[in-house]
Amino acid sequence: MRKTGMRKIKEIIKLGTTTDLSLRKIAKACNVSRPVATRLLTVFKSSGLTYDEIKDSDDDTLNELFFGSKEKRESNNERYALLASMFDYLLKESKKKHVTLHKLWEEYIEQNPNGYSRSQFFEHFNRWKKAIALEMHIEHKAGDKMFVDFTGKKLYLTDKITGKTRVAETFIAILPASQYTFVYATETQKTKDWIKGTEEAFWYFGGTTTAITPDCYKSAVKKYNRYDPEINPEYSRFAEHYNTVILPARPMHPKDKAMVENAVKIVYHWIYASLRNETFHTIGELNTAIRIQLEKYNAKLMQESRLSRLQMFDQLEKDSLNSLPTTLYEHKDLSRATIASNYHVKLRQDKNYYSVPYEYYTESIKHNKKPIKADIYYTHDTVEIFFKGRRIAVHKRDPKMKYNTNPQHMPEKHKRYLERWNPERMVALAKTQGVYVAEFVDKLMKRHKHPEQTYNTCRGIIFLSKTYGMDRLNMACKKALYLGYCSYKTVNEMLKNNREHMDEQLDLFASRLPEHQNIRGKQYYEQKLKEICYE
Numbered sequence: 001m002r003k004t005g006m007r008k009i010k011e012i013i014k015l016g017t018t019t020d021l022s023l024r025k026i027a028k029a030c031n032v033s034r035p036v037a038t039r040l041l042t043v044f045k046s047s048g049l050t051y052d053e054i055k056d057s058d059d060d061t062l063n064e065l066f067f068g069s070k071e072k073r074e075s076n077n078e079r080y081a082l083l084a085s086m087f088d089y090l091l092k093e094s095k096k097k098h099v100t101l102h103k104l105w106e107e108y109i110e111q112n113p114n115g116y117s118r119s120q121f122f123e124h125f126n127r128w129k130k131a132i133a134l135e136m137h138i139e140h141k142a143g144d145k146m147f148v149d150f151t152g153k154k155l156y157l158t159d160k161i162t163g164k165t166r167v168a169e170t171f172i173a174i175l176p177a178s179q180y181t182f183v184y185a186t187e188t189q190k191t192k193d194w195i196k197g198t199e200e201a202f203w204y205f206g207g208t209t210t211a212i213t214p215d216c217y218k219s220a221v222k223k224y225n226r227y228d229p230e231i232n233p234e235y236s237r238f239a240e241h242y243n244t245v246i247l248p249a250r251p252m253h254p255k256d257k258a259m260v261e262n263a264v265k266i267v268y269h270w271i272y273a274s275l276r277n278e279t280f281h282t283i284g285e286l287n288t289a290i291r292i293q294l295e296k297y298n299a300k301l302m303q304e305s306r307l308s309r310l311q312m313f314d315q316l317e318k319d320s321l322n323s324l325p326t327t328l329y330e331h332k333d334l335s336r337a338t339i340a341s342n343y344h345v346k347l348r349q350d351k352n353y354y355s356v357p358y359e360y361y362t363e364s365i366k367h368n369k370k371p372i373k374a375d376i377y378y379t380h381d382t383v384e385i386f387f388k389g390r391r392i393a394v395h396k397r398d399p400k401m402k403y404n405t406n407p408q409h410m411p412e413k414h415k416r417y418l419e420r421w422n423p424e425r426m427v428a429l430a431k432t433q434g435v436y437v438a439e440f441v442d443k444l445m446k447r448h449k450h451p452e453q454t455y456n457t458c459r460g461i462i463f464l465s466k467t468y469g470m471d472r473l474n475m476a477c478k479k480a481l482y483l484g485y486c487s488y489k490t491v492n493e494m495l496k497n498n499r500e501h502m503d504e505q506l507d508l509f510a511s512r513l514p515e516h517q518n519i520r521g522k523q524y525y526e527q528k529l530k531e532i533c534y535e
Contacts, residue, residue, distance in 0.1 A: 008032065009040055010055060016041040017051045046080065050123045080124070083108075083116060087128050095142045095177045095316050101125065142177040143320030145247070146209040148198055150189050151264050153272065160281050168286055171197030174263045175205065178312035179302070181263050183271060183294050185286045192331055195238045199329055202242060205313075207321025211247045212239060221248045234332065237377075241329045243322060270297045332377040332384070343409060345374050345385060350399040354383050355409040356392050426458050433465045434474030436481060444486050457488045468495045476500035 008030055015026045016037070027037040044054075086108065093099050105121045116124065151170040158165050169189050173182040182201040186193035194214070202208050214221065214235075221231055231239075231246045239246050271293045280286040298309045307315075337345040343358040356374065375386040378397060383404075385393040395404050423445055430441040441458045465473045476494040479502055480486060494500045 010051075012037050012040050013044050013051050013054065016044075049120065050127075079115065082112065083121070083124055084128070087125065090125060091129070092316060096320060141320075142317040143175075143207070143209055143322070144177070145211045145213050146173055146175055146198075146201065146205075147213045147249075147263075148173045148194075148201070149215050149261075149264065151267065153268060155185060155272070155275070155280075155286060157283065157286065158279050158281055168280075168283060169193065170267070170290075171201075172263055172267060173198065173201035173205075175209070175313065175317050178309060178315075178317045179263075180205065180309045180313035180317065181267070181294070181298060183267055183290050185283055185290060187283060191232055191234050194232075194235060195329060195331070198238070199242075202324060205321060206318065207324060208242045208244050209321065211245050213247050213249055216248055221246075233334075237332070238329050242325060266297070330379050332379050335376040335378065336373050337376055338373050339387075344403065344405070345376060347376055347378060347383060349378070350397070352399060352401065353403045354385065354393065354395045355403075355405040356385050356387070357409045358411050360387055360392060426455065430458065430462055433462055433470045434477070436474045436478040437462065437465075437470075440477035440481055440486065440491070443481070447486060460488050461491055464492065464495060472500055475502075478502070 012026060012030050012032070015021055015029065016023075021029070023034055023037055023041070027034040030037065090101075090104055093104055094101060101122060102118070105118050108121065109115050109118075115121070149172050151172060153170075155168045155170055156165045157168050168185045168187065171184045171186055171193070173184075174180070182204045184197050184200050186197055198212060231248070235246060271290060274293045275289055278289060280289065298313075301308050302312075333349075335348055337347065339345055339356060339361045340353075341361060342353075343361045344353040344355050346353050354376075360372075360374075372387075374392070377384045377386065381397055383395040383397045384391055385395075393406065393409065395406070398404055423442075426445065427438050427442050430438040441461065444458060444461075445454045447454075461473075461477070464476075468476075472495055473491070476491045479494060479500055480490050482502070483490075
């Protein structure tokens with residue numbers, strides 16, 4: 001067979017590897033027969049080389065490649081066959097954390113010293129990836145990210161009594177390396193439901209990813225910025241609890257989250273279609289039905305790899321996920337309050353006060369000339385107070401206590417004052433003046449939001465014994481308690497005007513009230529209430 005010129009061979013290789021032209025058209029363009037073009041391209045492809053690697057080669061090199069000994073060509077074929085047998089293994093390993101293609105080449109060449117060079121290794125492997133159309137899979141490391149989104153189309157819940165329907169939102173999460181998918185119905189798309197869906201996904205997967213990639217919903221991303229997006233504070237605290245970060249996708253760039261966009265379409269066809277004729281009354285019922293279809297979907301074999309999403313997850317990602325925390329995330333409500341001069345903030349929901357370090361009030365007055373506000377994040381059990389994003393105080397939430405004060409938040413002189421005066425000591429001191437004095441002081445302190453507000457008043461009442469004597473003071477407190485006038489002014493006026501003694505008629509009236517048909521009593525109204533309820 002007459003040898004084809006090397007320049008023409010390069011042209012055939014170029015057209016055969018960089019264009020979609022048929023062999024017939026390539027042969028016609030290069031003025032050779034179709035069998036010749038076919039043989040040259042077959043030899044070249046079996047060599048494992050690329051056009052870029054041979055376009056600058058000299059004639060001797062090309063002559064050896066295309067017209068050299070059959071044994072050498074077979075050697076090249078064997079080398080490529082060995083590498084090709086490793087492609088599936090290399091694909092799986094390349095998805096693991098910290099594993100690079102260069103590292104895999106080093107391991108390959110260590111086991112096969114006569115194997116391909118680094119550039120040829122990369123070229124063959126990347127060409128194989130393109131051939132099986134798995135580019136999007138390779139872009140993501142196992143356990144690195146979780147894409148989350150809400151579907152556009154809705155599912156519906158039906159009221160059992162009225163028959164009216166209401167919308168249920170559908171949350172989707174996907175691990176892109178394995179395509180393992182999670183679907184969950186929620187009441188709304190608000191932040192608490194973003195968090196609930198994301199948390200359920202983590203527990204379904206059995207671990208957390210290094211990052212979460214949501215769309216730019218206000219519930220997840222308060223304000224998008226290409227360089228420094230502002231994450232919703234609640235969602236950010238959730239991410240901190242699960243030791244992950246939020247990396248929002250760019251608006252109007254669906255390719256940033258193409259995997260979850262495709263998952264949404266598949267969920268429509270697989271889950272929505274399966275549930276189209278069923279009626280659900282609660283979110284729980286709907287999620288139970290979704291989970292059944294979801295398990296089938298994840299167990300279904302994928303066309304390209306002939307593996308299911310569950311199998312891919314078990315092989316690639318299960319062991320790459322980070323461990324879950326020991327507790328679930330607890331939703332926190334937000335309130336704002338001014339740091340008052342007594343270094344307390346008011347939680348409006350309880351109408352109670354919680355202390356902060358006193359320095360924050362003094363500094364705010366010094367620099368701002370006016371009180372500053374703090375953020376209060378509270379749950380059923382705890383109250384956390386933040387100033388400029390920094391947590392400055394934590395309290396156990398106690399709606400029964402009007403003032404919740406941590407002694408460590410107080411200035412030194414206030415600490416010394418507390419050590420000297422407290423409710424127990426105040427009542428004990430009052431007892432030395434009489435039983436009614438102690439009862440009066442105790443009642444006076446309980447009537448105010450904070451006992452400290454009454455300390456001066458209580459001491460003033462106790463010190464009245466120095467002027468009027470213990471007996472008279474005790475009688476005045478007894479009369480004030482009976483009349484319900486619990487104040488320093490009342491006791492002082494009684495003693496000043498010699499009116500601390502109980503009148504005989506008042507005492508008699510207090511001890512025995514005459515029976516009268518117009519005085520019906522508590523039992524009468526309780527009986528009436530029962531009769532109304534039974535009717």
